[in-house]
Amino acid sequence: MLAWTIYISFLGALILLLLPKSSTTLARVVALVFAVAGSAIAITTFFQYRTGELFTIVRVPWVPTLGIEYLLAADGISLTLVLLTGIVAITGILFSWNIEHRTKEFFAFYLLLIGSVYGVFLSFDLFLLFVFYEIVIIPKYFLIAIWGSTRKEYGAMKLALYSFIGSAMVLVGLIATYVASGLHTLSLPELVANAHFSPQFQMWAFPLVFVGFAILAGLWPFHTWAPTGHVAAPTAASMLLAGVVMKLGAYGCLRVAMTLFPLGLAPWSHHFLFLSSWRDVFALLAVIGIVYGAMVALVQSDFKFVIGYSSVSHMGFILLGLMTLNQIGISGAVIQMFSHGILASLLFAVVGRMVYDRTHTRDLPTLGPMNLNKVIPFAAATFVVAGMAGMGLPGFSGFVAELMILIGAWRAFPGLALCVGFGIIVGIVYVWRAMQKAFFAGDDLKPSPEGDSAQPRFEGDGLEPVHPTPATNRALAPEGHCPPISSPERLGAIILICTSIAIGLYPQMLLKVITPALNSPLFTGLRGGAW
């Protein structure tokens, strides 16, 4: 059943291409219907999933001579991310409701992207996984290059090149795996169970594959594609890019690199500075990413770049959580994948759709005097909630994820955990700064609404307060050019906010599928008795 998430999305893309050119509304509705259908399957399966075991969905030989199979399966981690993809897919379409330029192609590429993302999360044959992973790059490139803004060709090309470099590294790793295992298969469960790679092999294969995937996860210093790509992309594409595609990288790191080559994380025989294993190296890079991303976000004047760099910072948490190699840390990393997927989508939706499409600027100093908190209060409220959730306020998904990662990191790398604390504080400041500058700066330019001007005055007998005319707050607002927030936008924002709060208040919803997955035989090598 779960496999249908992939087929339905591809089918939707095909049907969209066959639609007549003029029918933009029809294209939107069709896209939404197919996205909802895919998500519905994802959601029902997620809530039906009880056992915690890896379950196979489809298994047929594909290229028998090479032992390649068409193997779709899922465990708790895949399910969590499939659920995320489903939710982001629906909201992405809701936030793209205003696309007028080549609408049907836009949604066709969109559904193609969604379908292949489902494919990556469900593939347990490494070759199949790689195929889906490569398909993702194509719609991603066109979505940015055709519908993007600000230096879109540059952004699209940079993103595509980085992705291809990462893929090339992964491919080399996979071929080496195929040859070295001698099992004539690329099925992940079989490789984990039966292949005994030598420690020397794992020691170079692990970093190769890990970095290959981590490029897409925004690992510092290979993150530079991310901010430019996010900024250039149209809203729905930035939502998918930050919300889902970056998770593909993190998922690949965990699912392929770490599961296949656990010994690659073992200590080296010698120390290099204070680093003694690949684990230390990547944890350090992750922490640098957290702090660097936050500090760069602090000084951006382009609103979308703030969010772009915040994604780099938040993805650092995921990579750090993976490197803790304890159950709390890795569970936290998976929850952070989900949480950041939801929140980054929401933030990009606010910035790209709600603000940029109305004001046609993303420059924070220019946005300030527009007094957006009065003009589009819903956008301001959404950004406040999303920002708070992102900075790790309790009650939202970000807090649970960061708390678990922090606890895990403290056990594994106490020194780095302190640096992460610093990153979190910078994170609070940049969200605050962006919120203040984008939505509330205009508010400070005029006198108090209650304090001096709007207070009722008494006259005559004083029993009948006389209200002064309301202050003209909107003098600076682009009145007349600013359509109100539409229903699809409201619906999308509410879906995402509710998801974040639900996970924040009841993280067990995700943990109950993640924990058994981490305790499954797939992760035996990684556990190594450590947790």
Add this chain to the structure above:
Amino acid sequence: MPVPWLTILTLLPVAGAVIVRLTGRNGRTTRAVALAFSLAALLLTLFLAGHFDKTTAALQFPERHAWIPALNIDYRLGVDGLGLLMLLLSAIVVPIAMAASWKIESRTRLYFALILLLQSCLFGTFTALNFVHWFTFWELSLIPAFFLIKLWGGPKRSPAATQFLVYTMVGSVAMLLSFLAIFLATHNFDFIELAQLAQTNTLMPVVISTLGGYHFLPHNLALFIFLGALLGFAVKVPLIPFHTWLPAAYTEAPTGATILLTGAMSKMGLYGFLRILLPIFFPQMQAVLTPLLWLAVATVVLSAYAALAQRDLKRIFAYSSINHLGYCLLAIFAVAKFTGGDPGLTTQKFAAMNGIMLQMFNHGLTAAAIFWFIALIEQRSNGLRTLDDFGGLRKVAPVFSGLMGIALFSSLGLPGLNGFISEFLIFKGSFPLVTWATSISVLGLMLTAVVILGVIQNVFSGPLDSRWFTFPDLTTGERLALAPIIALMFALGLYPQLILSFINSTSTSLIQHLSF
């Protein structure tokens, strides 16, 4: 299955907030719906008080469910006398804050929804018994408070709101780090269980043996963990020198929000002292008791002295709030001074402990009432509220002056009114325990008397300014709304047992916890 009363109580204002947001643009409906919900919460709290077993210090109306098993976090609720008292106070203060905000005309729905959300956070904070759960509400309460100041405040609201948020946030982060350290060692976030560990003197040794191996951590780790937790509460109450956010925030906030800040939110800090710091960290608190006592004395005396220098009524009572809560801090540190079961000291500690809790309630009630009167003055004077603007109001508004005078005298600590009993108990209990500190603090009492008499003189007596010839007296509606509060002040002043009966057992058990 027993009815989850506390969960219902916490969620009731949230439901109210949602419904308030859905009301139409008519401000009247919005206010009525919001007030109805706050009164419903008050009724529910009174109902709980009626079913509260006063003879035991056990946690009542308990709820406990597994919540995040991976982190050993339970959804655990319960109230003892202290918790119930705070619920009552919050439930009383919120309708007062709404009444004082009756004239808010801009974005009415959002304003009242935020007040209801804040109430929910207050209820959550006073009932949660697990750190993560409690911290969630503690932090979330900042958001409505921040926006109440930021969107409806006075001319300098923006810096005031930011300062308020940054101070509290820094305190919270320090506290979070401390509790994370404890969690890493004990794998436990439960206040009650941590307090038991502390009582058997196993908590800090476990923490030190687990975390002590990290050479970059300070040598006296236990003390630093305590100081981190202390910072969070010290900012909230506040303890001098962490108070500097307060005058700006209280002054710039719309008066309804000021009522919430001083009446209820400052009690979150004191509640934390009693529920968390004292039971879990008392050995560390004892280690730095002398400096803490000095800070408490400074809080009491300097804030009263600062109030003396102010002309703005809101600023005067902002500093006066710091002074009144300083007495509580003084008594808390006094109680922490001696452990051991010396019966003579136990009596003193018991008096002081009862005094603290009573003072928390009384200050909340009195301060809320005084700020309400200030809001009424502002409404009548088009926002003017400095001492120099007024004079002789007694002649044109006798009822107003009389009732506000009662509230002011209650704040001053006049016998027969509620403020007297609690301050008396605090001084009676603290004096034998920490004689020097209590003696110096008496200075604060005297300065407060000067401040309040000064206010009465400047506002109500003297020549009447021509601007205020038509200053309207209290309307019938306002009189009816104020009457129960004034009556409660008298009732508590004459019959403090009304509240004391709820907290006696809790005080006894807290003191027993500290005697080993």
